[in-house]
Amino acid sequence: MAYRNKVFVSFDGDNDIHYYRLMRAWKQNDKTPFNFFDAHDINTALDSSSEETIKRRLSERLSGAKVVVSLIGAKTRYLYKFVRWELEQALRRGIPVVGVNLNGLRFQDRDRCPPVIRDALVIYVSYQPAIVQYSLENWPSQCMRLRQSGATGPHYYQDEVYKRLGI
Numbered sequence: 001m002a003y004r005n006k007v008f009v010s011f012d013g014d015n016d017i018h019y020y021r022l023m024r025a026w027k028q029n030d031k032t033p034f035n036f037f038d039a040h041d042i043n044t045a046l047d048s049s050s051e052e053t054i055k056r057r058l059s060e061r062l063s064g065a066k067v068v069v070s071l072i073g074a075k076t077r078y079l080y081k082f083v084r085w086e087l088e089q090a091l092r093r094g095i096p097v098v099g100v101n102l103n104g105l106r107f108q109d110r111d112r113c114p115p116v117i118r119d120a121l122v123i124y125v126s127y128q129p130a131i132v133q134y135s136l137e138n139w140p141s142q143c144m145r146l147r148q149s150g151a152t153g154p155h156y157y158q159d160e161v162y163k164r165l166g167i
Helices: 015-026 051-063 079-094 131-148 159-164
Strands: 008-010 067-071 099-102 122-126 154-156
Touching: 008 051, 015 067, 015 131, 051 067, 051 079, 067 079, 067 131, 079 099, 099 131, 122 131, 131 159
Parallel strands: 008 067, 067 099, 099 122, 122 154
Antiparallel strands: none
């Protein structure tokens, strides 16, 4: 079994890739404590000629993931070929999921949320480095405890957490 210490980021590659790139820039910025081990760094670019090949490579990347971040944009809920498949794989494998609302909401946006995670045990946060980092550090263990207690459905951090983080 692979050591799980990576963050797998699921997103709309056509419309929201700049948000993913900005997350990577947060990681490079010396003035922010934001950091993550990016699962997309573990192997070469995906071969776009075959859905089967792409899913096999994505599966390899997911095997090392400690947490999956779903960047939720305006069209994310309509993406079935890869985004839904990635999220289904995360849920099936028991990998905690963080829904990051690109519109800044701090709770689940039912109008944008992919249906596959709408009723799942997922934490929803706004797209800001401090709260995303907080969720990467805390949600995996919180999610495991909540699962053990039988909790389900969407979760979010109280305003006090955002205030404590200076947001």
